[in-house]
Structure formats: C-alpha cells, structure tokens
Amino acid sequence: MPSSLRVVLAEDSVLLREGLIGLLARFGHEVAAAVGDAEALREAVAAHAPDIVVTDVRMPPGFQDEGLRAAVALRAARPELPVLVLSQYVQRSYATELLDSGDGTGVGYLLKDRIGQVEEFLDALTRVAAGGTVVDPEVVRQLLRRRRDPLAALTPREREVLGLVAEGHSNGAIARRLVVTEAAVGKHIGNILGKLDLPPAEDTHRRVLAVLTYLRA
Amino acid sequence: MDVRTPWQALTRPLAYPRSVWPWRSAGYLASGAVTGAAALAVLLVLAMFSLLLVGLPLLLFAGVALGGIERRRLRIAETTPAADPHRVPDTPGLAAWLRIRVREQATWRELAYAVLHATVLWPLDLIVLAVCLGLPAALLGAPLRLALDGQETKVVKAYLVTSYPEAFAASLLGAVLLVALLYPVAALAGARAAMARALLAPRETELTDRIGEVTRSRARLVDAFEAERRRIERDLHDGAQQRLVALTMTLGLARLDAPPGSPLGDQLAKAHDEAGQVLTELRELIHGIHPQVLADFGLGAALADAADRSAVPVDADIELPRLPTAVESAGYFAVCEALANIGKHSGATKARLTARYASGSLTLLVQDDGRGGADPAGGSGLTGLADRIAVLDGTLTISSPPGGPTLIRVEIPCPPPSA
Numbered sequence: 001m002p003s004s005l006r007v008v009l010a011e012d013s014v015l016l017r018e019g020l021i022g023l024l025a026r027f028g029h030e031v032a033a034a035v036g037d038a039e040a041l042r043e044a045v046a047a048h049a050p051d052i053v054v055t056d057v058r059m060p061p062g063f064q065d066e067g068l069r070a071a072v073a074l075r076a077a078r079p080e081l082p083v084l085v086l087s088q089y090v091q092r093s094y095a096t097e098l099l100d101s102g103d104g105t106g107v108g109y110l111l112k113d114r115i116g117q118v119e120e121f122l123d124a125l126t127r128v129a130a131g132g133t134v135v136d137p138e139v140v141r142q143l144l145r146r147r148r149d150p151l152a153a154l155t156p157r158e159r160e161v162l163g164l165v166a167e168g169h170s171n172g173a174i175a176r177r178l179v180v181t182e183a184a185v186g187k188h189i190g191n192i193l194g195k196l197d198l199p200p201a202e203d204t205h206r207r208v209l210a211v212l213t214y215l216r217a
Numbered sequence: 218m219d220v221r222t223p224w225q226a227l228t229r230p231l232a233y234p235r236s237v238w239p240w241r242s243a244g245y246l247a248s249g250a251v252t253g254a255a256a257l258a259v260l261l262v263l264a265m266f267s268l269l270l271v272g273l274p275l276l277l278f279a280g281v282a283l284g285g286i287e288r289r290r291l292r293i294a295e296t297t298p299a300a301d302p303h304r305v306p307d308t309p310g311l312a313a314w315l316r317i318r319v320r321e322q323a324t325w326r327e328l329a330y331a332v333l334h335a336t337v338l339w340p341l342d343l344i345v346l347a348v349c350l351g352l353p354a355a356l357l358g359a360p361l362r363l364a365l366d367g368q369e370t371k372v373v374k375a376y377l378v379t380s381y382p383e384a385f386a387a388s389l390l391g392a393v394l395l396v397a398l399l400y401p402v403a404a405l406a407g408a409r410a411a412m413a414r415a416l417l418a419p420r421e422t423e424l425t426d427r428i429g430e431v432t433r434s435r436a437r438l439v440d441a442f443e444a445e446r447r448r449i450e451r452d453l454h455d456g457a458q459q460r461l462v463a464l465t466m467t468l469g470l471a472r473l474d475a476p477p478g479s480p481l482g483d484q485l486a487k488a489h490d491e492a493g494q495v496l497t498e499l500r501e502l503i504h505g506i507h508p509q510v511l512a513d514f515g516l517g518a519a520l521a522d523a524a525d526r527s528a529v530p531v532d533a534d535i536e537l538p539r540l541p542t543a544v545e546s547a548g549y550f551a552v553c554e555a556l557a558n559i560g561k562h563s564g565a566t567k568a569r570l571t572a573r574y575a576s577g578s579l580t581l582l583v584q585d586d587g588r589g590g591a592d593p594a595g596g597s598g599l600t601g602l603a604d605r606i607a608v609l610d611g612t613l614t615i616s617s618p619p620g621g622p623t624l625i626r627v628e629i630p631c632p633p634p635s636a
Contacts, residue, residue, distance in 0.1 A: 013459040019466050026470070058509065063451065065513040088458060088500060091510050092525060093518040112458075113496045116465025116489065118473060142525050 005129050008048055009034040010041040010055040010067060011086075020054070020115065027122055036060065038070035045074055045081070052082040052129040056112075057094060068094055075101035082106035084128045086115070090138050096215050099133065104208035108134035108168065127168055133208050134168030135215070143215065151214065153195045161188040166211040221296045223407035227400060239399045242406035243350060245294035246342040249409060252290065253339020256283055260335050274315065277328065281318060284327035284417050287334070291417070294410040302326075302419035323423060330416040338409065345405050349398035356391025359384040435608045436543065443546055450507040458499055465492045508549070516545040516579075520572055523553050527568065528560035529585070535572040540579060544631040547609055548572075548581055551602045555583040555625045558599070563587025563623060574633075579611075581627040589621030599625075 007029050011017040014036075021031045033044035037060040045053060053074060059067040071083045079102035087094055087109060095109040108128040114136065115121050124134045140163045151159060164174045171189070175182040189207070196213050198206045220226050223245075226238035233239065256279075263276050281303070288299040302323035306313040318324045355373045362370040363384045370378055378384050468489040475482035511519040517537040524531035539545075552570065559568050565587030573580050591599075603613040611629030 013455065013463075015463045016459050016466075019463045023466060023470060058454070063455075064509070068513075088454060089504065089509055090500070091522055093510050093514045093522065111500075112462045113465065113493060113500070115462060116469040116493060116496075118466070118469040 003028065005029045005051040005125070006032045006048065007125075008032055008041065008044045008050040008053050010036070010038070010044075010053070010059065010070070012036045012056060012059045016112075016115075023115070023118065029125075038066040041067070041070050042074065052084060052125065054084045054086065054125070057085060057087045057089070065094070068097065072097060072101040075107070079103055080106060080131075082108075082129045082131065084108040084110060084125060084134070086110055086112045087136075088112050090136070090142055092139065092143065092215060095135055095139055096212070099135075099208070099212055099215065103205065104212060105133055105205070106131045108132075109136055109139065110134065111136045111138055113138075124168065132168050133166075133211060135166045135211065137167050140166050154192060158188055158192050158195070161185060162192050162210060162214050165189065165192075165207055166214055222410065223294055223403040224411075227403050227407070230400070233403065234396055234399055238403055241293055242399075242403040243346065245290070245406045245410065246346050246402065248290055248293060249334075249342040250339045250346065252283070252286060253334045253342065256331055256335035257339070260331065277315070277318060277324060280328035280331045281324060283331045283334070284323075287330065287413055288417050291410055291413055294406050295414070299414055299418040302417070302423045323417075323419065326416045330413065342405075342409070345402065349402045350395070353391040353395035353398060356387045356394060359387040359391070439605060439608050440543060443543065447507050447512075450503055450509075453499065453503050453506070454509075458496070458503065461492060461496045461499060465489060465496060468492055511545060511549055512542075515539045516548055517572065519545070519549050520552055520570065520581075523549070523556060524570055527556045529556070529563075529565050529568050531556065531568045531570050533570045533572075535570070537572050537574050537579070538633075540574065541631050544579055544609060544611075544629050547602070547605050547611070548579055548627060548629060551599075551606060551613060551625075551627045552581055552583060554598045554602050558591065559583070559585045559587060559623070562591070563589075563621070565621075565623075577630055577633060579627075579629045579631055583625045585621070585623050587621050587623055588619075589617045589623050590619045591615060591617035591623050 005024075007024055009017065009020055009024075009031055011020060011034070017034050017036070021034055024031050032048040032050050035041050035044050041053070041055060041059075044050075053071065055067040055071050057065050057067045059070075068085060068087075071085050074081055075083055081102075083098070083101075083106070085094070085098055085108065088111070090111065098107050098109050101107065106128055108124055110121070110124055114124070128134055143166075144159065144163050151162075154162065160178070161174060164177060169177070171182050171185045175185045178185070189210075192210055193206050196210055198209050198213075220229075220236075220238065223238055223242045226233050226236060226242075259279055260276075263279060267273055267276060285301075288301065291299050303321060304317055306317045352373060359370070359372045359378055360381060362372065363378055363381065368379065370384075372378050372387055376387070378387060468485060472482065472485045472489055475485050508519055508522070510522055515537065516539075517535050520535050520537075521533055524533040540548075552572075556568065556570075559565050563585050565585035568583060568585040571580075571582040571584075599613065599615065606613050606627060606629060609629050609631070611627065614626045614628075615623070616626075617623040
C-alpha cells in the first residue's frame with residue numbers, strides 16, 4: 001500500500017469538501033477528484049481509478065442515502081475498491097448494508113464527527129485502503145448494549161474483543177488496548193469464531209463474517 | 218318546542234292559524250306549482266332532444282339544477298337547511314364534473330324528483346291550494362261580488378246569491394272553511410317537504426363520505442406538519458451540522474500544530490472536545506426530529522435502530538414491508554414514545570417489541586415487565602400520538618394494570634405495499 005493515497009472524495013457541502021481536501025493534502029494524500037453528487041462520484045471513480053473512495057451518505061439530488069447507494073454500487077462492480085463512508089447517523093442499517101457489499105474487506109463506516117479527530121480519521125483511512133474493515137466506535141458501542149443471540153454464547157470479554165475487531169483493530173492493537181498478550185487475543189478470536197460457527201478459512205474473511213454476525217445480531 | 222316544520226306546527230292546532238306556518242306552507246305549495254310547471258316545460262323540451270341523444274346530459278344538468286333550486290325552496294317550508302349531497306370534483310372542468318355526478322346516487326335521485334315534481338306533484342300543489350284557499354276566498358268575497366255585480370252573483374260558479382244576508386252567510390262559511398282548510402295545507406306542505414328532503418338531501422352514506430373528506434383534510438394537516446419536520450431536520454443537517462464538523466476538523470488540525478502541553482494546546486483541546494460534544498448532541502436532536510433511516514430503509518429498520526438505542530434492552534421481533542410514509546412515521550414515533558416511557562417510568566428490566574403487517578393493518582406491540590399503572594389520560598406524550606394515529610384511522614390502546622405489565626398496542630390500517 002502506498003503511503004500517499006489517491007482519493008476520490010464525494011461530499012456535497014462545499015465547506016466540508018474544501019476542508020477535507022486541505023486535510024488530506026496536508027498529510028500527503030492526493031485528492032484526485034472532489035465531487036458533490038453520486039453521479040459525479042461514479043464518473044470520477046471510472047476516470048481516476050483511486051486507491052480509496054471517501055463519500056458522504058446523504059447527497060443530491062434526493063438528499064437521502066445516494067452516497068451509500070453509490071458506494072454499494074461501486075463495490076458491486078469492483079469488490080476490492082476500498083470505500084470509506086462518512087455518515088451523520090449512528091445507524092446499524094447503513095453499516096450493515098455497506099459491509100455486505102463486496103467481500104466485506106476494505107470498507108469503513110465512520111461518523112462525520114470523527115473527521116475532527118484528525119489522527120483517528122487518517123488511521124481509519126489508511127486501514128480501509130489497506131483492506132481493513134472499520135466500523136465507527138459509536139455504532140459498535142450502541143450494539144454492545146444489545147444482548148441477543150447469536151452473541152449470547154459469548155463471554156463479556158469475548159464480546160469486548162469482537163467489538164474491537166468490528167472497529168477494525170488488528171490483534172496487536174486489541175492486545176495493547178486490553179493490556180493482554182497478542183496470543184490471548186488470538187485465542188479469544190478463535191473462540192469467538194468457533195462459537196459463531198464460522199469454519200476455518202482465510203483469516204481476514206472470517207473476521208469480517210464475525211463482524212457482520214455481530215452487526216446483524 | 219322550537220317549531221321547524223309544518224307538521225310540527227300542526228301539533229299545536231290552536232296556535233297554528235295565528236302563526237307564520239300557514240303562510241309558509243301556502244308559499245311553499247304556490248312556489249312549488251311555479252317550479253313544477255317550469256320543470257315540466259324544460260323536461261318536455263329536453264325529452265324531445267333526447268331522441269337525438271344530446272338531451273341526455275342536459276337532462277342530468279336539469280335534474281341537478283332543479284335539485285339545487287328545490288333545496289333552497291325547502292327553506293320556505295322548513296327552517297332546517299338541506300345540505301348538498303354532491304361531492305366537489307377534484308379537478309375543474311365539465312368532464313370531471315359530469316364524471317363525478319354520473320356516479321353519484323344523489324344525481325339520479327334528483328332526476329327522479331324532477332320527473333315526479335314536473336308530472337304529479339305540482340298539479341297536486343295547485344289543486345290543494347285552489348280548494349283550500351281559493352274556495353274559501355271566493356266565499357269570503359261574496360258580499361263584495363254582490364256589490365259589484367248588482368242584483369245577483371254566482372259564487373264559486375255554482376251557487377246563486379241574490380241578497381246580502383245570503384252573501385254574508387256565504388262569507389261567514391268561507392271564513393270558517395278558510396280556517397279549517399288551513400290545516401290540510403300545512404299537512405300537504407309538510408308531506409311535500411319531507412319527500413323533497415328524502416330525495417334531495419344527503420343520505421347517511423353520503424354524510425360518511427363527507428366525514429371521510431374531513432379526515433382527509435386532517436391527514437393533509439398532519440402531512441404538512443411532517444413535511445415541516447423534515448425541512449427543519451434538513452436545515453439542521455445541511456447547515457449547522459456540516460459547519461460544526463468543519464469547525465471540529467479545523468480545531469483538530471490546530472491541535473496538531475499547537476505545541477503539546479502548552480496553554481494554547483490545552484485551550485484548543487478544550488474547545489475541540491466542547492465542539493465534539495455539541496456535535497453529538499446536535500446529532501441526537503436531528504435524529505429525534507426525523508430519523509433519516511426511516512426515509513431510507515423504512516419502518517422496520519428504523520424500529521430496529523430505535524430498539525438499539527433504548528435504555529432498557531429490547532427484544533425486537535420485526536417483520537415489515539415498506540408502508541405509506543405517514544403510517545411509517547406515526548408508527549415509529551409511537552414506538553419511540555413507548556420505549557422512552559418504559560425507560561423513564563416503568564422500572565422495567567426488559568421490553569419486547571413486535572411489529573407485523575397483515576391483512577391491511579400495521580400492528581405494533583410494545584410490552585415491558587415494569588410496574589404498570591401508566592395513565593394515558595395523564596397528559597403523557599402518548600395522548601398526542603393517539604391523536605396522530607387516530608387521524609390515520611388507527612388506534613392506540615394501553616393496558617397497564619398497577620403492578621404491570623404494560624402493553625401498548627398500535628394498529629393502523631393501510632393499503633398493502635405497492636412493491
């Protein structure tokens with residue numbers, strides 16, 4: 001993954017668009033195109049072949065979820081295209097729909113508030129561009145309160161670990177956060193995958209499936 | 218008793234001759250003779266044209282027009298006005314008017330009345346007037362006729378009067394007859410008016426239609442309110458929220474530039490956190506005004522999200538298609554209010570939400586294991602929601618015995634989803 005990303009940006013608010021261009025440029029990323037609606041987003045992606053697409057959910061012409069629809073459509077055409085969706089809503093439905101697109105890797109669903117946490121935002125951007133899966137901690141926190149099948153089988157600690165996986169953290173990052181060894185995290189994840197009935201396969205894939213199970217629960 | 222019809226006037230026979238009712242009754246019959254004769258003339262002409270088919274729609278016009286005139290004329294006999302049974306066409310123009318009139322039963326009742334009035338009723342009116350008023354009047358006028366004619370005069374074309382005593386006797390008879398025959402006048406006028414009302418005034422079902430119209434106008438008000446709500450949400454979302462995001466971004470960048478641990482850095486951190494909190498609060502506020510997920514994904518997803526947000530854990534069992542916007546909106550806010558009440562008042566540890574659509578009706582059930590005793594009349598937010606649901610012909614029922622559990626049931630009829 002290049003340290004400098006070619007970004008196609010879709011955001012209808014001029015103020016925010018200019019701010020994001022400045023922010024990304026300042027940290028060495030190249031904004032190949034910045035557009036204001038979903039149709040222009042599709043054209044810009046076709047024209048520029050970016051490393052990552054960053055898009056707002058609500059955009060013209062309908063000001064509903066055009067941005068999200070465009071992101072899902074783009075990933076249907078190119079499942080490996082990394083997409084980071086910025087949303088003004090803590091909404092499971094949006095996150096689930098996005099994660100369902102493609103194979104669930106290289107997608108992110110972040111609250112717009114997160115742009116203000118500049119380093120967190122850039123970190124999420126690079127992780128998604130590298131094929132990671134990132135769900136906003138706020139969405140994850142809300143879901144953590146739910147105690148329902150198929151997560152009923154998980155211990156509180158396993159749920160905590162799964163929450164951090166959903167936010168898109170690596171085993172190392174989770175270990176640091178929980179102040180345990182990376183091996184312990186690996187063991188927890190193994191248990192989670194077992195309890196969620198996700199048979200062994202390629203590792204990152206199963207992680208995404210676990211996150212999806214988690215979001216749908 | 219407030220006398221409203223000739224028949225009611227007859228129930229007080231002694232007061233009747235001195236009241237205004239004999240005049241009203243006679244006036245009604247006399248004007249009926251005029252409109253009836255005119256209607257006969259018009260119908261005869263139109264009937265001739267009908268042979269060429271062009272007269273048929275005109276016949277319809279004539280019936281409706283006469284109906285209008287006769288409803289107004291009814292005010293002569295009765296004090297209660299007769300309402301117009303016709304619906305107002307949605308679109309202007311003759312074609313729309315004709316389309317709606319042809320389908321209305323009232324139009325055909327009016328035509329029937331017109332035919333009846335033109336052929337049978339108005340001659341009857343005239344005969345009764347002639348016998349009950351004309352005959353006594355002729356008798357009353359006998360002395361005058363005698364004075365004018367000289368030696369002798371024929372009263373009512375039959376009875377020869379030759380002297381003043383005879384003439385005055387006839388006059389007296391006339392006076393007595395006049396008073397006596399005033400009663401049948403009112404009886405006939407009452408019968409005619411009752412019949413006109415039966416044929417020309419709206420029926421029960423047509424009144425129900427009208428109530429439907431009133432409900433529709435209330436529904437339009439609710440729609441307008443809903444639109445306003447969305448406009449406010451959009452303004453906040455596209456304005457204040459975007460600016461705040463831009464502000465926190467600027468503050469975030471500034472923080473990176475400020476030397477760590479410096480007073481400037483601390484101030485910036487404080488401002489940054491503050492702006493972040495305002496942003497969170499604004500997001501919650503906007504969501505409360507109108508959740509975007511409701512418009513994008515529908516009631517099912519919106520309810521699942523509401524269950525996510527609930528302070529009390531909610532076991533949600535939701536299976537819904539997309540439904541009309543007004544129904545989704547009313548259902549959503551009802552469940553939100555119910556869940557908020559559970560969180561605030563019930564002391565419940567868990568709640569259960571069931572949402573189904575079956576045979577033309579949306580059913581939402583919210584049940585908790587709390588202490589019960591919820592009072593829907595206690596000025597709770599549920600009263601307002603019950604009103605909104607009532608506009609959609611729906612019902613909101615609450616069962617909440619002291620000690621619990623509380624069960625809230627919302628039912629809203631709506632057409633099946635188009636998709």
